Amino acid sequence: MLPQNSNNIFIIVPVYNEMKEVLEQTIIELLKMPYRIVIVDDASAGGIFLPKDTNIYLLRHAVNLGQGATLQSGIEFALGKGAEYLVTFDADGQHAATDIPAMLAPLQNNEADITLASRFLKPGHHNASWSKKILLKTGRWINYFFTGLYLSDAHNGLRALTRQAAEKVALKENRMAHATEILFAIKKSNLKYREIPATVTYTEYSKSKGQSVFNSIRIFFDLILHKLFE
């Protein structure tokens, strides 16, 4: 692996109404790694409190826009700060910060432009319920239907992008359809992608914040509109 200049690695964490303790724990775990952290608050009620640290940036949306818009704000901010590698990381404690180096390695070795975490590549990397599994399998087919890419994990919030890839992935979908929109960008710009096994830990908390069946229908509808109007 190349020597790591971690100053140009930015972790983007979209935050919306996250429980204080959970967000703190996520940030504490991230601070153990030598990266810059961009917290993007999507207008959480009551704002958010962050530990004082020189490696943390905070952006705040004045009104709630959705996760796709939140990620895009973080991406644009990190690019403006000269980021060479960008990682998206959910705030709800489901990802492990220790998975990030493995996500970055293929980018740093020029083997891929974008890496997508997958909880299904290796057994035992997740504790998803069967209903969640069915939902993710359906999402996989929907992604395949819209993009022609058949991935093992449809909606995993942990991804890593090179600067060039991040510039091409300009998210227009404000809500959750951005996960598929990233695949559109991969297809359109011929980005080299790779799936990396990563752990996903579901807690009662992250489940309560996760995607419901109703939301999935919304995603599907957003995708159809995306195709119709773009």
Place this chain on the structure above:
Amino acid sequence: MNGIKILLITGVAFIAVYFFLRLRNSLFDIILLLLLIAAAVVFILFPGITNQLAAWLGVGRGADLVFYLSILIFWFVILKLYARIRKLEQIITTIVRKEALDQANKPR
């Protein structure tokens, strides 16, 4: 003239006044609106015409023809509204993002 005709024409009149107050600046809009109002009033006063039109198009009753056409028009309007909403969302996003980036705090 029976009750339903008075009711419908009153409704059309109110809508017409409302639109005239809002769209008085464009000649094309006014002409289009006048045509639509005239058509509405004619169809309300002489519903037999819609029956003839319907029979000519192969639909059973005039009311059915109006119903089918309304569905088409509503679909069109809904799609246009969705497109408009998405455009507005994009504009809001641009503004909110710009503000967020401008206000981003320096590393503390």
